[in-house]
Amino acid sequence: MKFLLLTLFSAVFACVSACSGVSEKSGNREKSADGEFASYPMGVFLPLSGSNSDAAKDVLNGMRLAERQLNSSGGIGGVMLSLMVEDTSRKDYEFASAFNSMASSGVKVFNFGFGNETVFLCRVLAKEENIFVNYLSSYPPVTLDSGNSTRIFINGAQQGDIMAKAVDRSDGKEKQLVLMNVDNLIGKSNGDYLAFNLNVGKTRLYKDVYGEGETRFGVFGEQIMRLWSQYVFYVGYGKELPAFLSNLGKSGFKGSVVADCGFYYAPPPAVPDGIRFFRVETLFQRGEVKTEPSLGFRRAYKAEYGKEPTWMAAYGYDSVMLLSRAAAGAKFNPKEMRAFFSGKSYDGAIGKISFDSSGDSVSELVLAERK
Numbered sequence: 457m458k459f460l461l462l463t464l465f466s467a468v469f470a471c472v473s474a475c476s477g478v479s480e481k482s483g484n485r486e487k488s489a490d491g492e493f494a495s496y497p498m499g500v501f502l503p504l505s506g507s508n509s510d511a512a513k514d515v516l517n518g519m520r521l522a523e524r525q526l527n528s529s530g531g532i533g534g535v536m537l538s539l540m541v542e543d544t545s546r547k548d549y550e551f552a553s554a555f556n557s558m559a560s561s562g563v564k565v566f567n568f569g570f571g572n573e574t575v576f577l578c579r580v581l582a583k584e585e586n587i588f589v590n591y592l593s594s595y596p597p598v599t600l601d602s603g604n605s606t607r608i609f610i611n612g613a614q615q616g617d618i619m620a621k622a623v624d625r626s627d628g629k630e631k632q633l634v635l636m637n638v639d640n641l642i643g644k645s646n647g648d649y650l651a652f653n654l655n656v657g658k659t660r661l662y663k664d665v666y667g668e669g670e671t672r673f674g675v676f677g678e679q680i681m682r683l684w685s686q687y688v689f690y691v692g693y694g695k696e697l698p699a700f701l702s703n704l705g706k707s708g709f710k711g712s713v714v715a716d717c718g719f720y721y722a723p724p725p726a727v728p729d730g731i732r733f734f735r736v737e738t739l740f741q742r743g744e745v746k747t748e749p750s751l752g753f754r755r756a757y758k759a760e761y762g763k764e765p766t767w768m769a770a771y772g773y774d775s776v777m778l779l780s781r782a783a784a785g786a787k788f789n790p791k792e793m794r795a796f797f798s799g800k801s802y803d804g805a806i807g808k809i810s811f812d813s814s815g816d817s818v819s820e821l822v823l824a825e826r827k
Contacts, residue, residue, distance in 0.1 A: 495538045496531070496788065498779065499558045499566040502592070506545030507668060508570055508693060511719035511768045515569060515592060516541065518772030518805070521753075521760055522780075532780045535788075539776070544571055551577075559587070564790045565779055567592055569609075572641040574598060578605065588782075588790035590775050595642050596649045599816045604790065606797045606815035608775040610767070612646035614818045615716045615736050620653035622714045622734055622823060623687055630658040632684050636676065636700075637691035639665035646716065647691045654689070668692070671699040677707030686711045694718030698725040705731060717821070719768065727827055738767040738806065739820040745807035753805035767806060774804035 500519060502512040519539060527536050540563060542554045551573065558566070566581075568574055569592030581589050582602035589605040591598045594612035599605045623631055633654055637647030647663065655661045662683055664676065673696075680688060690700060690713065697715060704713065705728025717736040727733045739745050753773055757765040765773075778796070786792035794815055801810040807820040 494536065496535045496783065497538045497540050497558070497561060497563045498776070499555075499563040500539050500541045500569075501544050501554070501567065501571075502541070502569045503545035503571055504541075504543040508719055509545065511693075511766070512570055514766045514768040515772035515775075517761055518753075518757070518765065518769035518774075519567075519776045521757055521769075522773045522776035524760075525756070526776070526780055533784050537776070537780060544573070564588065564788075565783060565793070566590070567775055567779075569593065575641045575645065578602060581605070586790060588779075588793040590779055592771065592775065593642065595645050597645075599814050602814070603794060606794070606811065607817050608778060608809065609771050609817070610717055610738070610821070611816065611818055612642075612716075613649055614821060616646065616650040616653050618736055618821055618823050619650055619689060619714050619716060619734075622712060623654065625657055628658070630660060631686060633659060633661045633687045633689065634680050634683060634685045635661060635663045635689040635691070636666055637663075638668050638693065638696075640668065643691055650689060650691060666692075666696065668695070670696050673700050673703035674706070676700075677703040677709060680704065680709060681707050685709075688713045690715040692716070692718060694720035698723070701725050701727060701731065701733065704728065714823070717767075724826065733826050734823050735826055736821055737824045738770075739822065740770050740806050741767045742822070742824070745820065747803050747807070749803050750805050750807055765805075770805040774802075774806055774809065777804065778802060 500516065502516055503509060504512050504516065523537050523539050526532065531537055540558055540561065543549065564586060565588050567590045568577055574591055574593040574595050578591065578598045581587065582604065584604065587604060591605060591607045592609045593607070594610050594615070596613040599607050623633065625631065635647055635651055635654065637643040651661060651663060666676070688704065688711065690697065701713060710730040712732045712734065715735040717738065740750065753770060754765060757769060782793040782796035785796050797811040797815045798813050799811065801808060809817050809819050811817050
């Protein structure tokens with residue numbers, strides 16, 4: 457494995473760390489007396505103490521539930537699964553060191569989640585020959601040009617396709633559109649993909665950015681009114697939606713606001729009079745997935761944690777379950793794991809999830825109007 461390559465990027469990845477936290481690690485790739493592996497470690501990199509820590513912890517809860525269920529039923533072909541967890545938002549987190557430490561412990565399957573570093577990671581880790589990676593990231597091209605990865609998570613490109621369909625072009629008139637995305641790498645990438653889909657036909661598209669956690673949208677609302685926009689598109693994590701909608705209403709905006717899925721739904725934002733509000737949602741969070749894998753997951757999660765699971769928890773659970781099945785089918789050879797995903801569909805906790813030839817996925821999503 458080309459560990460030295462990763463040290464060249466350590467300074468870049470260190471820059472994305474912001475908050476302090478505690479690293480949680482467990483598991484070893486130790487052999488038993490008969491030469492078989494006694495445990496199979498799987499790496500998990502999530503921002504467990506950062507700005508999106510609640511969503512990241514939901515993912516980890518789903519993963520832990522899957523780990524316990526697998527091990528209680530004999531593990532992966534008799535080998536116990538052990539999750540090794542790294543908090544990517546702790547102050548002293550440094551990617552190359554954490555990755556090399558896990559790899560040296562025998563980890564060959566990794567889950568990387570949420571952070572903007574996935575924009576860089578997918579290019580760096582594509583060069584690693586003896587690992588397999590699951591990206592818990594909406595970044596559209598995350599598995600592109602990579603033979604060693606998959607995405608078991610919501611897809612920013614799929615969301616962009618769905619959001620663009622909100623524009624009614626049946627009257628043939630020019631449309632005035634405003635797109636606002638959170639000002640970071642993931643937000644820019646998802647916003648750029650959506651802009652490509654929106655900027656067709658008779659269209660005037662205007663773009664702007666806002667900071668994560670922004671609440672002062674008054675100036676944005678005034679500018680949107682001067683542009684005579686009929687549709688406003690929001691790309692972000694969902695925390696800003698209440699203030700975003702409120703300020704648009706105060707500015708006198710009468711039109712449609714279309715938001716991506718995001719991580720945060722509570723409390724639901726109030727929708728001002730005269731605004732139609734649409735948001736991408738998973739069928740799982742709408743309670744419309746009635747398959748036994750999904751219903752069984754809901755029951756087990758609520759029994760374990762005393763609350764209903766979010767869609768992030770469902771993806772975490774599916775990640776561990778599907779990666780474990782892929783590892784077993786590949787006889788623990790990471791080079792053979794892509795075949796489990798390429799061109800296949802599975803019924804999981806999240807519902808039906810389908811993979812293309814590059815290991816990228818689409819899930820069951822809809823654009824729902826909220827009032």
